[in-house]
Amino acid sequence: MSQPLDPAEPLDPAEPLDPAEEAETPVPVVLAVVVTHDPGPWLEEALRAIGGQDYPQFAVLVLDAASAEDPSERIARVLPNAYVRRLEENLGFGASANAAIGMVEGADFLWICHDDIAPDPSALHVMVEEAYRSNAGIVTPKMVAYEHPEMLLHVGMAADKTGAVVDRVEPGEMDRGQHDTVRDVFVAPGGCMLVRADLFGELGGFDPKIVALGEDLDLSWRAQVLGARVVVAPEARVRHMELTASGRREVAGGASLQYLQRRHELRAMLKSYGRLRLLRVLPQAVLLAIGEVLVALLAGHGDRARAVIGAWWWNLVMLGDIRAERARVAATRHRSDADIRHMQLHGSARLTVYLRRAVTHGLHVAHRGELSPLRMAEPDGPGQSKDVWLRTTVWIVAGLIVLVGARQLIAGPLPVVGDWLPLGSWTGLVKGFFAGWPNVGVGIPAPGPPGAAILGLLGMLLVGGMGLAAKVVLLGCIPLGAIGAARLVRSIGSQRGRLVAGIVYLLVPLPYDALATGRMEGLIGYAAAPWILAGLARASGAVPFGRLRREDDRDAGSGDEDEVAPTRLAVARQVLWLGLVGALAGALAPATLLMIPVATAGLALGGLLGGGPGAIMSSRRLAWVGALATVTTVLLLAPWSIHLIAGQYRLAELGTAALEPASAPSWGSLLHLGIGPLGDTPLAWGIPIAAALAILIATGWRFSWATRAWTVALLAFGIAWLSGRGWLGGFAASQSVMVAIAAAALAFSVGLGVASFEKDLSAYRFGWRQAATAVAGLFLVLGILPSLASMETGRFDLPSVGYRQALSWLDRPPASSGRVLWLGDPRVLLGESWPIRPGLAYSLSGGGMPGPGSLWPGSSPGTSSALVDDIGLAESGSTVRLGALMAPYQIRYVVVVQSAAPAIPGLQQPQVFASESTTVQALRAQSDLRELVGEGGYVVFADPTSPPLVVSGASDAGASVSTALESSLEILAWAALLAALLVLRRARPDADTRRVP
């Protein structure tokens, strides 16, 4: 090797170095290029290891990227024969390494290394051998942890179509030879790679714009585009500190690693694909990015959201440069994108890893989630393992229930039953949000429902698959509710209790009844109820929810610690969180707007009843939080919510059209949660009976919370019962929403019962309590059987044929040229409805079947409210010319819906609500309505003289603008709340509580 350079003597580019000059044997010449910047004490060891290779023909070039201190002496002490070149500026690893291009002639390979590696003595020659054996352009070794060489870091890396890099090894995976196979990989990690010098030159080296994280992906990708192979030679082992990737060494410019990784991956993708492939992949990358941003925002990880947004913005700014790079890549293309795709991972690696981490380690870990090359935290301790096990179990059970119990629903289309209406396009939904729904009632303008925006956004994320979006929402409510229930009981200090509570809530019949009867409010209420209860419980500050959290304090004990109360900051966070949950649920199902007030009232009253230290104060606090959260919910959903509350029909919209008392669920049915076809079985009594155990055997705060839970449940049941009897004036609360609150409370009580079994039972002498425990356990098992049995059909008894198939002709001309009046019990009508009398409601659809607008009909039916009087006249025999009376509304068809789905002998026999039979008789008595042939479950009347529907072409521009502005303000309100939540989440956890003197 040549003499070391005199740092004072500038290197003459006209006289490049030629290490081959002194070659004695014809072996490939390798130049080790080591890039360093402000090296720490590891430099010497790294250089020794590099210099100690058993390869006969290689030189070392150290490129110092403008270190503050000249390392030449340090280098010379270890490798006196190494070449040292000081660069004037630290442009990052890649740009610095590129300096080697043109500096050296005659090298066959460049061995590009970080300054914090320590290769085994044989690493280089193994890699060179493999390069020839595999005819590879780039060879990467097996990278292991510096201090723990038995732990794998990388054995090459993979990437998906969007450039997201994924490690091939699991974090913390031990090296047992399981990856010791030479194979092609997509990415050679940048810590240490052997590159053919000619290839490196042809590629132009690393992308100088990539300062750190991603230069390896970019180089490997371009190399493969050029036709070169990238392989891993596992026999070559290199220890690596990963100072840069782990954040221990700051990168040039000081940007965050997450941001750098994202932007460079995106840049690599934008550069390396051909035009056609990019047209396909780019939209997917956009959608994934949007989804990631939303999830990050919801999870409170603003850094991640900023990183993703920043990455896209950076690339947008660099578009001109990217175009130039694309041209360069295109000029060197020897391999098609299709071939490249075969080397990449299928699907979205980031999404896959996120889901896998969420299942195995929890959402907080998943949200932290970088893909690679970050290492995970230390393995979980025993408590965390149990937590993981519990979460995993709940996920698995929830997944099984959804996959097995709803297998037919997943595979096939949802029938049009109840609220399962065709949603149209996502653009239509978003437009409906901004422009309002002009066909509500009879052509009255209404504020855009936020639920339309939520579903529209989801549909957009799912690339327009609104059917899939509907299923995601509906079926997703089940695991969401179960997770909420497990979260509700998180603080009770019993893992078993949490597991049982989660599974019990999963197996209450309510969501499956709601699925079977097509009632969205039941599902949304089921999903939201435990979250709302959990939020209120935390806000109450009562033991064990309000204590100072300590990592080693898992057992909340019996409550004789000092009382601690949440700070204003924590209360504010809870208010915002509850408001957000309430708003999300209320947007999709307005009837759930009552959940927070009802749960608040129940918990507050229950606190007073159950007593305990600080009960009065926590109840008072609860009342405040509940009230503020309700206001927050209303404001978030404004102006739509304001219209609802201030509207004439607020009572109907916040609840449901009143049921006929004779057909409303009885008190007993409510108590055992049997308000639908699946839950109406004596076995379902098992759950409330099991929930009573906590009242009988719990002590201390467990008893207080059991009392609260039962108060909530009985209050909710009571409201549902009073509504069913019509004893709440004109108001009828949604039965399924009230039962959802009660079910969550009962599941909570079951969990408390299990905790009491563990903690309190031993304090009693053997007696009736032990027997009661056994009985409760038995009833619990019995109580969950009906829901398990309902999984058999694969669709939870949701009819397979809906009204769309039976009445599809309504959507076609000439039928579609007139409005359709739908009459029936509110439980079987399609979409939401307006009340006529208890047990009879109506809705209107313009030109065919009801659409998504029927899910949120607005605050008033408009002029169509006169139809109530007209129907009343017909039912009382006071008119025989109902068709003439309805003529101003251009109603061409009247459909009396008698059951949730058409009755088809041999296939499905849905429950019939008989009150419609009088309506049918009244309609048959009309001389100007013609009865069309109908199948079981519905009757159709036609008014042949009705004129065709004429929709005014001149839209109210002023109203549209106003609605759009209102909707935009609503979006701003959501953004403000999310931002506030993010800010509050950054507050120190130990500032959440303050000790009460």
Place this chain on the structure above:
Amino acid sequence: MRRLAVVVVILVVIVGIPVVDSVVSRGAAAHTGYQPAVADVVASAAAQSSQWTCPGGTGSAGPLPARVVLTNWSDQTLPATLTAVSSTGEHRSTTLSVPAGGQISAVPANLVMGPWVGATVLFGGGGAAVSEVLGGPGRWGTTPCASSASSQWYFAEGSTAHGATLNLALMDPGATPAVVDLSFVTPTGVVQPSALEGVVLAPGALQVIDVGAALPSDPVAAGIVDALSGSVVATELEQPGPGGPPGIGLRLGDPEPSTSWSFPLSIDAAGSSVGFHLYDPSQTPARLRLVAVMPGGVKAAFRRVVPGNSVVSLEATSERRLPAGVPYSMSIVSTNGVGVVVERTVSAPSPPGVPRYGVSFGAALGASRWLVPAVPFPGAGAGDLGVENLAGRTVRLTVSAVSAGGPRPLRGLREVVLGPRATIYIAQAPGRPVGGLPLELAASGAVGVSMDALPGALPGLVMLPTFPRSG
């Protein structure tokens, strides 16, 4: 102690609510809504519109052209649209005006030509009714028209024996086509002539079925009209054969069997024949108790079992417990809850010029308000107005005559007290223009009403229609 208190509170709520529910809900009925079981209910005066359907009679060239009688009990003049329909499909409408408290008549056969002509009358309000009259003095009959169509109609009696003619007039008053099956109960069992299966009626159409053509010479022909789709109005016109008594049996069918029937006034006379025909259209035998109540509270009870799908007749004139010449009210109750249809036939040696044969239904349901039109032949007298108390308790009854000036209680007939099961008979007298003006009866409980149109003749030969009033 706190645990005990909590448990007690929870138990009180759980147990107490159903107790409260059962106490409060007792007696609360489910919404009944529309109840068109009776076919000739007068809509309330506040109604926006009401329609009556009269299957009519022969055309103007025939022997029994129909005349529709429009009676208005409300206090406002009512516009009415009369649409005449012929069995050949011809339609024509005309506009009429019925004065408040007044009665007019029209002949549909004057509007359209055809072997048979019926009519629909559409009122621009309520409080009015329509009846139809066939024939003329000496041989006439009258029946209420139907205020609603039905998918079933029952007739308990009919005969094609001895040359008698039996015609079923079917009319579809609505906008829905109807498909109808006709079947009959004969001595040999239920007969469903194939020619009378699947009879199609277009909206607004009228068809007349000659039952004798399908069932010649059958002495008993209780009939069922069963609409498989849509709904119709059905009337039956029976004319005794050449050797039989002059008269016609004209009646609107009964849309639904009932478990109780009432005939407020019957009289057996020497040489006459009064028969009560009990028809059970179900598969289950009906156990009936017939009670005749005579003046002074004297009762005669009879029991009959009517097998399913068959007719059993009680010949009142053969019963010694029913003395001739003594008026009685007859009530028929099904003791096992099986509904029946009951018709009464009367043939009597009436004076010349007066019909001697008539068929009528009883009152299936009691009502607290009744409307009785005036006799359709101006100047003709009327028989007795019979009112039977069906309420099971004492009721107070007021009978008013309705005119342009509004209802005016008849002399001595304001707040008349009727004991349980009691019957009063009101004859025409000075100050009591029974039959001369439309009448309105208001009672504090359910009563049954019948009005004979022939003074001095046996009740039941020609019965004026009586209309229960809703609201």
